[in-house]
Amino acid sequence: MCGITGWVSYDADLTERQATIDAMTATMALRGPDASGTWLQRHVALGHRRLAVIDLDGGVQPMEFATPNGPVVLVYSGEAYNFIELRKELQAKGHRFLTASDTEVVLHGYLEWGEGVADHLNGMFAFAVWDSRDQKLVMIRDRLGVKPLYYYPTRDGVLFGSEPKAILANPLARKAIDLDGIRTAVTGIGQGQAIWKGMHEVEPGTIVTVQASGIRDRTYWRLQTAPHTDDQKKTVERVRQLLGDTVGRQLISDVPQCVLLSGGLDSSAITALASPRLAASGERVRTFSVDFVDHVDRFKADVFRSTPDAPFVKDMVDLIKPVHRQVVLSADDLADPTIRRSVITARDTPNAFGESDISMYRLFREIRNESTVALSGEAADENFGGYRWFHDDMRALPIFPWMAAVLNSQPSASAVMPFTPEALQAMGLEGYLGDQYATAVAAVDHLDSASRVERQMRVMFHMHLTRFLRMLLDRKDRLSMAVGLEVRVPYCDHRLVEYLYNTPWKLKSFDGREKSLLRHAVKDLLPPSVANRVKSGYPTMMHDVRYSSTLQIQAKEVLADAHSPLFTLFNREWLKSIVEMDSAKISHGDKLLLDKIIDMHCWLDIYSPEFAIS
Structure with missing residues (x-):
């Protein structure tokens, strides 16, 4: 790498x-x-x-x-x-x-x-x-x-x-x-x-x-539409065979390696497949997970995270017996402004994921002390249909479904980015996003015999593999390479992607749950708790008031910069109102926006670009 x-x-x-x-x-x-x-x-x-x-x-x-x-x-x-x-x-x-x-x-x-x-x-x-x-x-x-x-x-x-x-x-x-x-x-x-x-x-x-x-x-390569001829049993077997082959290939390394283990189905499947292959050469699989101080005690379920990771990681560790390390982070770890600058420099872009980027960067930095290569479960959701919006009414909306999911989860009006009226008019985001969505839909080919639902779901998978996944892969690459860590992604093997892209939705959801094919392909390797766990997103401290307070302090510093070009885009009065609010009353959506605005300010300070909205 x-x-x-x-x-x-x-x-x-x-x-x-x-x-x-x-x-x-x-x-x-x-x-x-x-x-x-x-x-x-x-x-x-x-x-x-x-x-x-x-x-x-x-x-x-x-x-x-x-x-x-x-x-x-x-x-x-x-x-x-x-x-x-x-x-x-x-x-x-x-x-x-x-x-x-x-x-x-x-x-x-x-x-x-x-x-x-x-x-x-x-x-x-x-x-x-x-x-x-x-x-x-x-x-x-x-x-x-x-x-x-x-x-x-x-x-x-x-x-x-x-x-x-x-x-x-x-x-x-x-x-x-x-x-x-x-x-x-x-x-x-x-x-x-x-x-x-x-x-x-x-x-x-x-x-x-x-x-x-x-x-x-x-x-030279794009997603091609083709008939799927395997029945359910053969499809599950083929998924298992492809996953086993690609994990085996991606374990070739002349340097120490590990697996990122969240306790979810995706990363646990990689861990379970890697363990016997490494054991055959006399090596125990090494795993890493991330958690936060008091996270299990303070955990609050939301639409994206239904359970904390730690109990499921423990079940996997008890079964597989890897060499495991849990990296535990505090609010102070995530609030360090020098780390935020390192993250923004690594990303080259202000469109960052705030606190989640910072925790991932710190996790990768800790891993790099012991391993040079890590296998990740990234792209399983995009291939198998793991996100909840694959299974609800949002899949029919004329908007990118991950955007609809975020908007739908935040009842606060300020869950929409607080742009200035001038910036909103200049950017024309509604028309821009509509054009981008229409372009994405037009890029999809369908089988003549496909039903309305199958056509709808093919569009969903195509969008996620060609749009949403690209954001996640770029994030993973930038944050890992910024600490000299190579992260490999077995679920991005093009043979697996091609096979699953043409597998009908009725097979991908045959047991009425998300990621049916993956679950049945590897359930014999996993603890029942992990095999049956509902999808839970990357962990966050956004519900922790201590992190809210640190965001407010950093946002005050942003407000103190009277000449920042940031405020040609974002509403200064909105930011001031959030800074003056009781930390415990700041909504989850507003915390996300605070993070994004602080990221943007940091990016402008680092890169000093020529910048204009007209």
Whole structure:
């Protein structure tokens, strides 16, 4: 796992720009704490920061292969979980390898198949190849978008990087945010457009090629609609087989690894599948969970969290007997402003999750003291239908269902972001979100024989896999890589995603509950309490008055900044009213908004962007 960056210029001599590529590369030191490298030729400069996970001594990057017509050079971030099979296939075709790394397999795969190498890879990856034979740059991102990759077209080429901060370190990149960027920042909705003006994401499942004649992109993978022919028994068996295979692949590592264990069905299934595989090689599975001081005693159920995690984690630990550690955080831990700044810097965006981001960052930082790789249960809900709005009337509303769920759960009028009237008028959010929703619906293909319900549910799954999941994966990547931790996501294996996407809703909910297929595929491995647990979201301290008080203190500091551009967006009087309120009376929705506003203020202070709503 690493950070990559680069600069292509068909007019300049980039061998004279070592300092600039060094600066771009240095922005990703946290992503790659183990090594740094650059490679320059007249029209290209490449940078790499490495987190060594496989073949610790080999796999040094940028990695170069000399051909009679010029070098082919790779900068690569991620893991190819099928690299052992691919290496054997390439060796049979005459390729010779000098390392045991998956990086070299990807490079030789490109030499053999060109851009078609993407079709051969199973994994999470974002990489760029400079092919001097054709004087072109090829950027490729994994199918689900687990690993990030951005690019910024210039007058005579392109800048690219794993994170926007790498691109912004180049003086050619303008640090500006316009209305489109603001809309994306405050809603989290927007496809292919980074919040920075002129900057784009390489879309998941996409190849972007840069040549002197221009930039073109090609989609090599998307969700395809196809009939599902397996019955219930075969479907459950196939899910179990696919999960077992992908967990086994993702346990390949030359560094200490662990599993994130929440006590929910998703992470417990990964833990239970990983344990015997590691035991076969004489290793006990290591697990980590997060909790808060007095959380069980203070816990209050809400529509997103019905039970605290700790009792279910204990049931899993008692059964599996892992090497387990519970990371317990206090309100003071979450209120530390220096940690918030670290989180916002890692995210590169003000559209953060506030307290949940901070607790996840602290959890990852503690894990990194003992492990370099962690397996996560992320994406199970999006694949199997785990969120409650998959099962209620909100799925029929003409709005992104996760937004409808938040609005529906907060009766307070201020649960809607407290924008100024001028900002609301300029952003036109209602029309923007409506257009985004219509675009998302139009992207879905249906079977001719599909019923109304099946069509409705296919749209739900497509939206979650292509929109909602991308927000969660970006969050997971940024917060984990900011502490040099590689988080792998078995539920994002594209074979599993393809299979489940075409599994009818009646099979996904055959027992009348959420995630029927997953539950029945792994229930023999889990305690009954965990196998039957109702979906409960990531834990939070939002019901703790102590955290409310710390938010109010930080919000007072925001109000003291009379010249902050924050108040061109948000209503100062609303913020003042919340700060003066009794901490115990602040609603859950208002606490979330306080967190978001403080995050936005922090982001503006760190990045000082050109910023205007007109």
